[in-house]
Amino acid sequence: MSNPSSTNSYTVKWGIISTGLIAxxxxxxxQLNPAERGTTDIAHKITAVASRSLDKAQSFIEQHIVDKDTVTPYGTYQDLFDDPNVQCVYIGTPHPQHYENVKDALNAGKNVLCEKPFTISAKQATELFALAKQKELFVMEAVWTRFQPIVEPAQKVVFGGEIGEIKRIDSRFDKDFGDLPHEHRLLNPSLAGGALFDLGPYSFLWPTLFLFQHPKNGRTPPTDISPSIIFDPRTGVDGITSYIMKYEKLGAQATVSCSISTPTAPNSIVVTGTLGTLTLHGISCYPNSFTIHLFATDHSPEKSTTRNYPITSGRGMHWQADAVGRCLRDGKLEEEKMKWEETEMQQKVFDEVRIGGGWNWSLTE
Known part of the structure; x- marks a missing residue:
């Protein structure tokens, strides 16, 4: 379906670099009709696609874009960055390329939405945000889960005290990718393969949403990071990565883990309070419901209530694109739901996890 725009909507002109599955x-x-998700103020138009070869860019356009005749293919990323008909660049390249890709796009005067992880170190992230501020350009890490309809209602339960004072959160994202070839990006050290960079941003997300953003926490970063890594024997990337974090102001703890060799659990995020629990159901990057379970007391029996938030239009990546559009329309450099501060905090934690867990940093830097 095409993406119609009304006379009152703001249209974002996108350039896409990379032609992989996430793109x-x-x-x-x-390209879905915004009205199907209740969006009337923002529309999207793809104006260019770039790959390492012109043929791949053209093939991507032919296979995946509806209004293909209005899209320009490019065989280099720089050619797309230089296209005056591109307003915002979506970057879906392999992890270690993000830093250079974002930097080149910003230096060409383009706004940027870059896939997670934004960079492979906190130092790189800090440098890119400083550049964006200097050039007065929008940039955001693409953690699409933050913009899904389930997030705000779940936060309201936790922040409002419905399950009492928060004491801990268990957040996991596990997936068994099976017998991958050693050159696959998930097993390739030179592509920053492994669990932490690929799945880790999602398992880190939920402690951020429920604990870091908790009003009583005052946006205080976690401390006392205690990691444990099991390295995959095939190529040495991190196969299972876990760590514990403390949120001192809340008196709360987060246990976070991710794995590329463990089957996905149905209830991977559990928030525990003094009065009950909140459990998110479904895969960590797009849960579709949550259950509030209140413990029994002297005055009332235990009680469970489930609330559903299905994604009925597409996969759910369009909400973050709509948010980008509103920021561009309103002249904002960062989005409130995905602030630069939180991306930098994530990368600092990942730095500590890698170093403390014995990761050979020379593999990815």
Whole structure:
């Protein structure tokens, strides 16, 4: 379906660099009719696609873009960055390329939405945000889960005290990818393969949403990071990574883990309070419901209530694109739901996890 725009909507002109699976999902979602998700103020138009070869860019356009005749293919990323008809660049390249890709796009005067992880170190992230501020350009890490309809209602339960004072959160994202070839990006050290960079941003997300953003926490970063890493024997990337974090102001703890060799659990995020629990159901990057379970007391029996928030239009990546559009329309450099501060905090934690867990940093830097 095409993406019609009304006379009152603001249209974002997108350039897409990379032609992999995540880019396919993104372009599919932003081409859906915005009205199907209740969006009337923002529309999206893809104006250019770039790959390492012109043929791949052209093939991507033919296979995945509806209004293909209005899209320009490029065989280099720089050619796309230089295209005056591109307003915002979506970056879905391999992890270690993000830093250079974002830097080149900003230096060409383009706004940027870059896939997670934004960079492979906190130092790189800090440098890119400083550059964006200097050039007065929008940039955001693409953690699409933050913009899904389930997030705000779940936060309201936790922040409002419905399950009492928060004491801990268990947040996991596990997936068994099976017998991958050693050159696959998930097993390739030179592509920053492994669990932490690929799945880790999602398992880190939920402690951020429920504990870091908790009003009583005052946006205080976690401390006392205690990691444990099991390295995959095939190529040495991190296969299972876990760590504990403390949120001192809340008196709360987060246990976070991710794995590329463990089957996905149905209830991977559990928030525990003094009065009960909140459990999110479904895969960590797009849960579709949550259950509030209140413990029994002297005055009332235990009680469970489930609330559903299904994603009925696409995969759910369009909400973050809509948020980008509103920021561009309103002249904002960062989005309130995905602030630069939180991306930098994540990368600092990941730095500590890698160093403390014995990761050979020379593999990815």
């Amino acid at each position: 396919e999902s993104f372009v599919k979602d932003i």
